[in-house]
Amino acid sequence: MARKIQRKVEAAIIEKIGAVTAAELLDMPDDSWGMLRDRISDRRNGQDGLTARCMACNSPVYIQSAPARGVNRPLFQHYVGGDPTCPWYHGKNMKPDDARAAQYQGRQESPFHRNMCELIGELAALDPRYVSHSIAEYLPPTENTYGRYPDIHVIWKDFGIFVVEFQMSGSFQTEISSRCKHYEREGITLLWVLFGLETSVALKQNTIDIIRRHRGNAFVLDPPAVKASRENKTLMLSCYLRQEDGTLGRPELVRFDELNLPRSRLPYHMDMIVAxxxxxxxxxxxxxxxxxxxxxxxxxxxxxxxxxxxxxxxxxxxxxxxxxxxxxxxxxxxxxxxxxxxxxxxxxxxxxxxxxxxxxxxxxxxxxxxxxxxxxxxxxxxxxxxxxxxxxxxxxxxxxxxxxxxxxxxxxxxxxxxxxxxxxxxxxxxxxxx
Ligand SMILES: [Zn+2]
Incomplete structure (x- = not known):
């Protein structure tokens, strides 16, 4: 019997509110997500309310409340009849490998991914040093046989080139590793921005790997970081520091240009591993x-x-x-x-x-x-x-x-x-x- 695969909708765009990740939803007080849930259902029923759309496929979603260890926890769910090609689609008979493949392909193509890249480009362009940026364009190598298609490639005057890659839940370890090494050889600063970081549950191994590469720093572009970037006219991120027990602490806002840059070209705010x-x-x-x-x-x-x-x-x-x-x-x-x-x-x-x-x-x-x-x-x-x-x-x-x-x-x-x-x-x- 095929194992039942549940793909979680990692984020939704809620009308008037903007992007809300699954993790943020879980962090909300019960009353807050409860009211959102009501408002979304209301709208679906033709009433005054809010629309919510999956960030990957743009089809409507609702907030489901599922019991976990005796308490109800909220999660986004596609409505019946949602786009079955969505990388976050919840399908009953999809084989694990197919789900992974779909998710991986979704990484490059999803409107959400594109939106996030454009958002980084927009925020990087606020900085007075900004020269140019490109999204998913081929970057020819200087020393290597193969170039790369970085998610976003930015040039700042007097700062140099940097590349931002989004780690979606389906990024493979080999891919993460080869990208890190490629940019290190090319001398290009590489910042992995995590997505769907859920601090309340055990982190996925690939996420742990990326955090370790950034010396125990997890970088997220969440609404507070977007707001701070706009206020300070430069790229800012929320940075979670890995604690000794492996959990992540409270996030703090950091300026991208003030991060420490080791020879690996993977920047960090505070060194939680070596120090x-x-x-x-x-x-x-x-x-x-x-x-x-x-x-x-x-x-x-x-x-x-x-x-x-x-x-x-x-x-x-x-x-x-x-x-x-x-x-x-x-x-x-x-x-x-x-x-x-x-x-x-x-x-x-x-x-x-x-x-x-x-x-x-x-x-x-x-x-x-x-x-x-x-x-x-x-x-x-x-x-x-x-x-x-x-x-x-x-x-x-x-x-x-x-x-x-x-x-x-x-x-x-x-x-x-x-x-x-x-x-x-x-x-x-x-x-x-x-
Ligand atoms: Zn979707």
């Missing part, structure tokens, strides 16, 4: 930096109950990291420079078991710390055959304390998100006065 992780790392490191400050007074006592050699390893690595981060330090010895410290402890065998670890760190830091060629020589000359490897307690400790270098997965993720700190990426930071 909390970097904060957690900094928190883990803080007591060790504090312990090192006092340990310098007597370097023969254990550092945080470590034995002598691991104590020196931590002191040496933290000195390199602090120095690469623009805060020159030598926790490990009284040498004026880190080359002298490293050469001494290598030649006396104190760090000889850790030359692989040190080499990894020094290579990652690059020119962030100026070391003499002698250090490279000593790293080879005094290398112990018996190296602390990735299974050793020393390596495990560094993976936790300096994961930007010693945790390959985190390092990859930070690199991908364009969030690897400068000191860990080999970018030189000017030393700060102490």
């Amino acid at each position: 909390p992780r970097l904060d957690a790392i900094a928190k883990r490191r803080r007591p060790w930096f504090a312990a090192l400050e006092s340990w310098q007074q007597d370097r023969y006592k254990p550092l945080q109950s470590l034995e002598r050699k691991p104590s020196l390893l931590i002191a040496a690595t933290f000195s390199l990291v602090a120095t690469a981060n623009g805060q020159p330090r030598n926790y490990a010895s009284d040498h004026q420079n880190l080359s002298g410290m490293l050469n001494t402890y290598l030649s006396t065998g104190m760090l000889s078991r850790y030359t692989d670890i040190l080499t990894r760190l020094i290579e990652a830091i690059g020119k962030g710390v100026q070391l003499t060629p002698k250090v490279t020589e000593h790293l080879q000359k005094y290398r112990d055959e018996d190296q602390a490897n990735e299974e050793s307690p020393e390596w495990a400790l560094l993976r936790s304390l300096l994961p930007e270098i010693f945790d390959p997965l985190l390092r990859e993720e930070l690199t991908y998100l364009d969030a690897l700190p400068d000191w860990a990426a080999g970018r030189v930071i000017a030393p700060q006065a102490i």
